[in-house]
Amino acid sequence: GLRSAVGKNGNYAAAETTAGHSTSTALLKKMEISVAEADKRTGKNTVNMQETYTVYLIETRPAESVSEEGTPVAPDTLWRRYSEFELLRTYLLVTYPYIIVPPLPEKRAEFVWHKLSADNLDPDFVERRRVGLENFLLRLASHPVLSNDNIFFLFLTEIFYLSYINRKKIFLLFQKADSRLKSLSAMFRVKNPDKRFTALKHYSEDLSTVISQLLRIRAVKNRWGKSVLKTLFFSEWSAIEKEMGDGLQSAGHHMDTYAASIDDILEEEEHYADQLKEYLFYTEAVRSVCRKHELIQYELEMAAQDLSYKKQQKEELETGTVRIFSLKGMTSKLFGQETQEQRESKVSALEQSIQEGEDALKEKNAESQEFVEKAWNDIERFKEQKEKDLREALISYAIMQISMCKKGIQVWSNAKECFNKM
């Protein structure tokens, strides 16, 4: 994945992109980005109540910049809270509906196994969120399309970036899109969705299920795996045996060392879990793109259906036959035909409507094609990114397991030596 080595002393390197593949964008070429710190703030919220919240420090600096003395140039900084990142993401979702927009780190801590409460102010949670937010920004910065967005650039550099977009407009757009999507999923079915999108939707559902299961099980199994019983075991024993005492005292000590070192490794495993979580949240973004496609497809089908209906109506009016049942048709049958003039004006109105309909259909078609093309472009890019990232994650995971095994062997070998001296 994308990670940057950030130190608290400001000594950091540019984003390391995934192995081998060049995802360096124009933005990354000119700027280094990091989320260096987190801090607490207190202020009055929208209902005029005091609240404590966390802010994160975004640091940017021209790439490979060094001052005259050879020390790195001081970065530009600004503080932002989580909700501001959310707003940026919303803007991107609305502006680029065909892009799989990178996800934010989780809002609330889930899948915790070593803490009873998921407290948003908990320092470990804050730290992991800091890393997650940095990852989010680096993902954006390395995206071929999103990295060129001006609002994103301003988010990094201008504290009042919001003034550059019409916030109300964004919310309206989002609300509109959201409600249309909701009605779509609730009531209507698309007749001819692009099969690739259907497959992709199912895949992302599968992936989401599988990763959720992994994270859940991991949380449970780690509880069992981190047993302190062995240490207890040896210390109980050594308490009574004078002759065996010394040997066992050392064995117990080795067990303690092992337990401590396992803690370190389990911390690394948290990073693996975070990588999985990112892709869990990515599946939502993927599904969102699929739904937008369905929406456009639906609108296209509706437009085509509407046009075809109008054409039929016109044909009926011209030929006098009624193939489509309509109330007007029935009433005219019952109460007498309309006049030639009336019919001609109707036909003329219909012709105009048909022309409008054809234009709309053309537009929708173009919109749909553009969407599919752009979306599929990004989907291919995403697939490659996913495969590289996950393979790397699996390698790291395997390395971690090996490290644990080696420690285990060392501890027990040391213990065995103690036993041999008994």
Place this chain on the structure above:
Amino acid sequence: MSVGAPRGLASSGQKLITEILHPLSAAEEPLSPGPDVTISAEKDKEPGLTNGTPVEISSPASASVLLSRLQLDGDPEADAHDPFGSGEPRDLFVTVDDPKKHVSTMETYITYRVSTKTTRIEFDLPEYSVRRRYQDFDWLRIKLEDSQPTHLVPPLPEKFVMKGVVDRFSEEFVGTRMKALDKFLKRVADHPVLSFNPHLNAFLTAKDLNKRQGLALLTKVGESVKNVAGGYKLRARPVEFCAMGEYLDTFSQKLGTIDRIAQRILREQSEYLTELREYGTVYSTWAGSEEQLQRPLEGVAGCVTTSCGALEDLSDNMSQDFLPVLREYILYIESMKNVLRKRDQVQAEYEGRLEAAVLRKQEDRTPIPVEVEKCQDKVECFNADLKADWERWQRNKRQDFKQLLTGMADKNISYYEKSQAAWESLITLLQEKQTEDKTSETN
């Protein structure tokens, strides 16, 4: 102790206590072997068995057993079953193996083959092979305890198992039990006194073990200790026996704690194993919906499965090899405490009688009766036997626990090694694929 002409050790079997000097008794007299032992020294012995020269033996198992024992002669630390560590060659070798199931109309049970090789004259033949079941071992142990109450008799594996919980005929259970029975018999055979017990002889040699005939072989020692009058109150227990009692109490308590902790460890491992298995399954499922990532994910699933298998082995070892030994020692301690109590009784009786006799002497000059002196001898003999056996027990225990812990370490190391190997081969696979991809990209 003199080395050279091999001889059997003094047996407290059919002799009067007063005539036999315990090998470790306080008196610094040199060991005087009893008459039967002299005879054995003169008699022609089977060549090779006693002075370390390997001999042609039909069954390979017994050859290795003999060799391993003989090689360890003269190395007191190496084999805790050599009680005196003097390199004195042993002349009685026993093995328990070959379990077989017997089905009759009344019951189903397991018998084991008990093989004996010996040069002792107490045995008519140099080799024996009989079949015995657990009941028979139990009988032997009871007889030994009864007839040699001043000695610590090694424990047997647990008698009762919950029928619903444990499968009495499973390979693991039978195997564990057989190992424990073998250990028991070997310890008895190595004991300088118990190994000469006629009940042991019968156990090892009789085609049909007639258990009812046991009473006739009750030894004099057994009788005298059995007939210790109760009701005497112990005045002053010697310090060393107090220490023994305290040690046994503390030790058995600790063993109980450790048993419970070990069981909790096993339960935890079992829960962990369940979760781990499910974890591996999910990776397999995931692999099914991927293309490029299919093999890596299946690789991960495979590694997790391997770890599961290795962990299962580890748990099995804990429950089959480790816990039974712990429990055996807990039983052992119970029987040892009984012996300590008996010793107290014997001493109490002596003190009581002595006090009564002294009072009478003060009254009417009646001399101290011989019985009182005999009591004193009894006490001293018991104490000496017990002290020697205590030392032996301590050595055996240290050896057993050292073996136990070392075995546990080995099994754990093996678990980690298996797991590590699996993950390492996966990395190779994953990194191969990476370089494949890189080269295909640049092409």
